[in-house]
Amino acid sequence: MPAESSLDKMNPTQLEELFRRSLPLPSEIDPHFGASLRHVLENPGSLVRPRMVLQVALAYELEADRAMDLAIALEQFHTASLIFDDLPCMDDATHRRNAPCVHVAFGEPSAILSALALINRAYALTWRALAGSPPAAQPDAMAYLERLLGVEGLLNGQSLDLNYQSLPHTRETTERIAHGKTVSLIRLTLVLPAMLAAAPCSELRQLERIATFWGLAYQAVDDLKDVLQCVAESGKSAARDLLLGRPNLAAAIGVPDAVARLQRLIALGDRALARLLQVRPALAFLSDLRSSLQDELSRVTANACEMSLRAES
């Protein structure tokens, strides 16, 4: 971890550098494996999750080293889950983060081993971050991580996603999937740094609620964008066919109801946010995130209106 490790001065380039150096490769590593891992480490994503971890950590005065360990660990878990999602047997993607997917560039075995290496490192870093908490608080934090990554969280979401075709195409199903795939990591991002800093239970509860509503809201935005783009490119009935097999809130309940649901989720988040900011004004950065969600909503609504006007004319 860098010497200049004060969180409020950390700029995006430094965070990228931290991610790049987050998994030291030994000299005796198999050269092919090393190359595959360097490809992963040298193509970081937007790093939005680790930035949020650092901001929550600042608000709760968590030690900088522990905050950075946790921030990088959650980004590694996230990156590993994308590598698995992109495999031919899952989403069969070809590009990710402006580069070929790991399995495209280095083969499936190296992609799998690279993802596992990230996961191994991520548990070790999380452990290190956690070891600084009072012993009595550690089991809860560990259980929280296990629950949100495992059979009740991320992994279950991915499985439901893959088996969507055999499930009812409803709001409940698409949101259950979003709960597992999207909300789990956002919950870890917002709640775990506060937990490690021994935040009061009532604040953890509000952070939980915000993470849940916003996670579902971001997924709803993505789903709406996908549907609108698909309609714009291929027409309405083709879009319906194209999206039918994929879990998508807007495809399941229609664009107007999805927009209404998104508005409702933002309103629910607002309520939790207002309560939280009353007692913890240092979390003001969350208001910016909330604004960007509102901007997304406005764009999506404008798009949807324009499209329906065009369809009528």
Place this chain on the structure above:
Amino acid sequence: MPAESSLDKMNPTQLEELFRRSLPLPSEIDPHFGASLRHVLENPGSLVRPRMVLQVALAYELEADRAMDLAIALEQFHTASLIFDDLPCMDDATHRRNAPCVHVAFGEPSAILSALALINRAYALTWRALAGSPPAAQPDAMAYLERLLGVEGLLNGQSLDLNYQSLPHTRETTERIAHGKTVSLIRLTLVLPAMLAAAPCSELRQLERIATFWGLAYQAVDDLKDVLQCVAESGKSAARDLLLGRPNLAAAIGVPDAVARLQRLIALGDRALARLLQVRPALAFLSDLRSSLQDELSRVTANACEMSLRAES
């Protein structure tokens, strides 16, 4: 963990039962994912590693609950590595533990997600086992686990194995692969329970040496068996071709040299074992393991002699 949890009374059936119940599945789990995980949990292997963990734990008087958590965790890591190894893009196996491989029975995505669920649970259980150690001892144990599972250990061994064709086919290469793939888990099995019980450094060092020599020896036995069986079934030159692409000590340096190497490894192990038993007689169970290694050596040597006699006649 069971109430009747005293380690010396634990029989193989109880250990199987412990493995079966080691990953509680929530009721809301995706049914396909749940079925895949039940398939894994209901087909335990020989459980030789967790049995060894429990015996080391007994010798060092590690608390029963912590020993069982660690024993099951190491078996889960091992099982997960087998699920990945068996995938079509790796060894493309069809059967494992007298049952169809997970990817054969439930598809590749469910196999991958099941292995990840085991890994997630295994880190949580290891963590729980570790949390009972004095705080000062915990970072070393965690670093040891990270090193042996990660880019310096198991994962690197698997990568070297997959890329063996581009490496020199020598004793050094095959033993580097065995170090990663076989020795890593045996080291964790013998050393980690002793580490968690705060065993003296000198004893940990001898356990390290024993695990390394025996791990390499067991791999040499397996390699010799593979070569001898292959020769018996297909003749000598066909066997050479069949085994050329796979890391195999006996194929790389020939059967007589591989037997000599195996004898040397056993002798090196004996020296470490003798020293260790002087100070820790409670580890006497290791002598039985050593005898079974000697039996394997005798069988392999007898086979090799018989075969060379048959070739001469």
